[in-house]
Amino acid sequence: MHIQSGFRANRPAQEATGAPDLLSAMQPAAVTFYPEGAVIYAQGDTAGPLYFVEFGCVRICRLSADGRRQITAFHVAGEVFGFEAGAEHESYAESVDGTGIQALRSTCGNQPTGSLLLLAVRSLGRMQNHLMVLGRRNANERMAALLVDLNERQGGGAVVYLPMQRNDIADYLGITFETVSRILRCLKDQRIVRLKAVNEIEILDHEALLDMCA
Amino acid sequence: MHIQSGFRANRPAQEATGAPDLLSAMQPAAVTFYPEGAVIYAQGDTAGPLYFVEFGCVRICRLSADGRRQITAFHVAGEVFGFEAGAEHESYAESVDGTGIQALRSTCGNQPTGSLLLLAVRSLGRMQNHLMVLGRRNANERMAALLVDLNERQGGGAVVYLPMQRNDIADYLGITFETVSRILRCLKDQRIVRLKAVNEIEILDHEALLDMCA
DNA sequence: CGACCTGTTGATTCTGCTCAATCAACGTGG
DNA sequence: CCACGTTGATTGAGCAGAATCAACAGGTCG
Numbered sequence A, B: 001m002h003i004q005s006g007f008r009a010n011r012p013a014q015e016a017t018g019a020p021d022l023l024s025a026m027q028p029a030a031v032t033f034y035p036e037g038a039v040i041y042a043q044g045d046t047a048g049p050l051y052f053v054e055f056g057c058v059r060i061c062r063l064s065a066d067g068r069r070q071i072t073a074f075h076v077a078g079e080v081f082g083f084e085a086g087a088e089h090e091s092y093a094e095s096v097d098g099t100g101i102q103a104l105r106s107t108c109g110n111q112p113t114g115s116l117l118l119l120a121v122r123s124l125g126r127m128q129n130h131l132m133v134l135g136r137r138n139a140n141e142r143m144a145a146l147l148v149d150l151n152e153r154q155g156g157g158a159v160v161y162l163p164m165q166r167n168d169i170a171d172y173l174g175i176t177f178e179t180v181s182r183i184l185r186c187l188k189d190q191r192i193v194r195l196k197a198v199n200e201i202e203i204l205d206h207e208a209l210l211d212m213c214a
Numbered sequence C: 001c002g003a004c005c006t007g008t009t010g011a012t013t014c015t016g017c018t019c020a021a022t023c024a025a026c027g028t029g030g
Numbered sequence D: 001c002c003a004c005g006t007t008g009a010t011t012g013a014g015c016a017g018a019a020t021c022a023a024c025a026g027g028t029c030g
Helices: A020-025 A114-137 A139-153 A166-173 A177-189 A206-212 B018-024 B113-136 B139-153 B166-173 B177-189 B206-212
Strands: A033-036 A037-039 A050-055 A055-063 A071-078 A092-095 A099-102 A159-161 A195-197 A200-203 B031-035 B039-041 B052-055 B056-063 B071-078 B092-095 B100-105 B159-161 B194-199 B202-203
Touching: A037 B100, A050 A055, A055 A099, A055 B113, A071 A114, A071 A166, A071 B056, A114 A139, A114 B056, A114 B071, A114 B113, A114 B166, A139 A159, A139 A166, A139 A177, A139 A200, A139 A206, A166 A195, A166 B113, A177 A195, B052 B056, B056 B100, B056 B166, B071 B113, B071 B166, B092 B206, B113 B139, B139 B159, B139 B166, B139 B177, B139 B206, B166 B177, B177 B194
Parallel strands: none
Antiparallel strands: A033 A099, A037 A092, A050 A099, A055 A071, A055 A092, A159 A200, A195 A200, B031 B100, B039 B092, B052 B100, B056 B071, B056 B092, B159 B202, B194 B202
């Protein structure tokens, strides 16, 4: 891990909607490249720095004793992750598809904690949304919610790019990867989406998708 | 709402584990009493102050368009809630059982944002735990997780007090209230708990409960 | 080419939901 | 005091949605 090599600029960090003054206040730090599947921090690691996603996608995971995995969040370009209440990371973070990440050192040092608070509270809001999805929506609605969410985060075009594979989607939505497959097939049959590629989904009926996660 | 009358000191605010320096930095504010079911803030209200629970229990809820409800958190004495990313509350907060609440005015004014950040990050951690529960655990395990959580928050005695009713438990755990009933019956038959009263549960086999949510 | 990995699809099982009845506790009004 | 309505909790029967188990297709890489 911590391999520092050839960048692959998927998308530039979107106008830093997450970290406005934060980044400008930092001295320019090195961007580390994490190839697909690389661990950014592990469960039990001592927490400390925050991480800014320059490009690519990161998954935040938690394992239960019997091996079940829940992905609590995906983070894409422009977002910050790594908040931890205690001294150790209770979750672990992995690169989904090859990501460039800037470590923001010294939460302890003097930083604009105001903007940090804003970022944390944003994560909180996203997580509340996700709680609603996991607690009160069926498989169709969960998939629709993810597609809409990714679509918005990617600028709202007609095509949604799925950086993660079926297994990750399943563990994020709290279903199985077989069900993910079936749901996509179902959405395809209803002419709501079109599968351009295995990780590229064209939205044909945006309204229908929104209705599903209303 | 905002009825300011006879306090009922269930339990004193536990050693303010949530808000160490925060409270001491505030000038003593009035404690408002919210009777059972009273709305503390509504969905769409302009956000602003944070709220410190003096005694009692608060539920944070979110409604979907078709009326399904998800309770994203319960907050008991000593905890702080009301964080919001945008200008409006995306959730609403209600008193579960008659609560005393102190409004911490002026997030905008100069407050120790450091300790606010800590509180927000703690909420984040609890929410991640809950995401795991909703995404990857069955009804038994969810109920066990709630019992263990409440038990810890209440000091770890033998008896867990349930301030909320079955409907609330269900909407928190993402199941139905009938299922809650059945699970409790199941736990009772297994001699893991004993129902002293409808809202008072004695834990007979603490180990078993812990195993269930391992 | 074969091994492997990811994704898709089918058949079957089972958990938890829906619908519905019953019960206990409580308050109200005659 | 009792009949009545209400509300929350429990329990049962049947069903549906998603999980599980299993087979197979397509792509990649050694």
